[in-house]
Amino acid sequence: xxxxxxxxxxxxxxxxxxxxxxxxxxxxxxxxxxxxxxxxxxxxxxxxxxxxxxxxxxxxxxxxxxxxxxxxxxxxxxxxxxxxxxxxxxxxxxxxxxxxxxxxxxxxxxxxxxxxxxxxxxxxxxxxxxxxxxxxxxxxxxxxxxxxxxxxxxxxxxxxxxxxxxxxxxxxxxxxxxxxxxxxxxxxxxxxxxxxxxxxxxxxxxxxxxxxxxxxxxxxxxxxxxxxxxxxxxxxxxxxxxxxxxxxxxxxxxxxxxxxxxxxxxxxxxxxxxxxxxxxxxxxxxxxxxxxxxxxxxxxxxxxxxxxxxxxxxxxxxxxxxxxxxxxxxxxxxxxxxxxxxxxxxxxxxxxxxxxxxxxxxxxxxxxxxxxxxxxxxxxxxxxxxxxxxxxxxxxxxxxxxxxxxxxxxxxxxxxxxxxxxxxxxxxxxxxxxxxxxxxxx
RNA sequence: GCCGACAUAGCUUAGUUGGUGGAGCGGUGGACUGUUAAUCCACAGGUCGCAGGUUCGAGUCCUGCUGUCGGCGCCA
Numbered sequence: 001x002x003x004x005x006x007x008x009x010x011x012x013x014x015x016x017x018x019x020x021x022x023x024x025x026x027x028x029x030x031x032x033x034x035x036x037x038x039x040x041x042x043x044x045x046x047x048x049x050x051x052x053x054x055x056x057x058x059x060x061x062x063x064x065x066x067x068x069x070x071x072x073x074x075x076x077x078x079x080x081x082x083x084x085x086x087x088x089x090x091x092x093x094x095x096x097x098x099x100x101x102x103x104x105x106x107x108x109x110x111x112x113x114x115x116x117x118x119x120x121x122x123x124x125x126x127x128x129x130x131x132x133x134x135x136x137x138x139x140x141x142x143x144x145x146x147x148x149x150x151x152x153x154x155x156x157x158x159x160x161x162x163x164x165x166x167x168x169x170x171x172x173x174x175x176x177x178x179x180x181x182x183x184x185x186x187x188x189x190x191x192x193x194x195x196x197x198x199x200x201x202x203x204x205x206x207x208x209x210x211x212x213x214x215x216x217x218x219x220x221x222x223x224x225x226x227x228x229x230x231x232x233x234x235x236x237x238x239x240x241x242x243x244x245x246x247x248x249x250x251x252x253x254x255x256x257x258x259x260x261x262x263x264x265x266x267x268x269x270x271x272x273x274x275x276x277x278x279x280x281x282x283x284x285x286x287x288x289x290x291x292x293x294x295x296x297x298x299x300x301x302x303x304x305x306x307x308x309x310x311x312x313x314x315x316x317x318x319x320x321x322x323x324x325x326x327x328x329x330x331x332x333x334x335x336x337x338x339x340x341x342x343x344x345x346x347x348x349x350x351x352x353x354x355x356x357x358x359x360x361x362x363x364x365x366x367x368x369x370x371x372x373x374x375x376x377x378x379x380x381x382x383x384x385x386x387x388x389x390x391x392x393x394x395x396x397x398x399x400x401x402x403x404x405x406x407x408x409x410x411x412x413x414x415x416x417x418x419x420x421x422x423x424x425x426x427x428x429x430x431x432x433x434x435x436x437x438x439x440x441x442x
Numbered sequence: 443g444c445c446g447a448c449a450u451a452g453c454u455u456a457g458u459u460g461g462u463g464g465a466g467c468g469g470u471g472g473a474c475u476g477u478u479a480a481u482c483c484a485c486a487g488g489u490c491g492c493a494g495g496u497u498c499g500a501g502u503c504c505u506g507c508u509g510u511c512g513g514c515g516c517c518a
Contacts, residue, residue: 107468
């Protein structure tokens, strides 16, 4: 039963002249009543199978001729290298349809649906996401996504970080409670986590270097091409570290991701029309760093209306990224613009020791992080500034009461990184079943 | 939360000043021995998102609703 032959290997010439048994799905089919051209797909590619009427039994020829797009088939035949545009093809000797498609309900995703959608974001394709997954564009995207996930794991594991898991049901927020999903919890209220961070800080004195990749949930009614309500969050926390140390890892992991997909997913990137030199630049360059004050001056010199102390929203980030060809950091935001867990800069407590990493080409923020407020006095002062009650944060304060140390970390939006590196139009293209404020199905 | 669009066959869409809704793809039947989104002929397929209203007459004009898309804010 196990599958022995893969289209990717057939196309690379491993079986020229040999007989193979091909298991896959019909991608396209055409031809006459004497010869049928059936393009078969598997997870590694597509290959044209040529079924000549007199080369296989009448029954097999009939079956393969009648099978509709997305029928699953087992085809046996001889691999032949050709000069035709599609390269290798298979001269069919036997054909069986395993899972047929009923002509009364043909595969709904047609050329017209694909061509028109381009990025794949029509309502129809979103409603049929479970079927859209098997199209070329989505398959390619999922392969790149897998490599991005793998690269994040290998980056941290190669540097002796410990993978550590936090609960997804939580009782409080990391920041502003308005964006929490509330779920009933045996007569009480619980919430879906927005971030691993608070729980990571609890384990920081135990593990010192830790990371995770897990879903985070934000109940924001965001309607943009960079937001999901459920997204994959790669987070790290490191003891004995400054803002600069954390940034080194942020730059390191993003460059490692770019390097990995360049190495493992070159053809997939090209399929999506991504320029490899551009990705190479993301992989090899140093990422510039700019302080908030400098960013405000730059914006003001460009005629943008902004006052010191305002947070930098997306429209302003976008203007800043125009000056860069690679990701760049923005650091040292005003204390008043950032939540309590960011540590004030001892050199100038008007600022906090934080950073955002902005992707170029208009993709915007992919990392947010910084040094944490780590002493008991400072954390109480910072929480006090926000008029936040301290009770929900008792465990967080405890971490500072028992041997606090300088530490920091960041959160990386994995789906955003996939969107950016793949050159996709919308974050929905980069995740199999996107969740936003208007869609939880399929 | 705010702003702006859109909704016609399974899909992608055309539809003029309001006068019996067309096409391409997909499907079915037929032709064709090398096709590349194959081609050619024929057929089937429509409560024009829903509910009201204006009118002799509404896919088309008006109101409301629903759904979807795009943008802002928020952020990863």
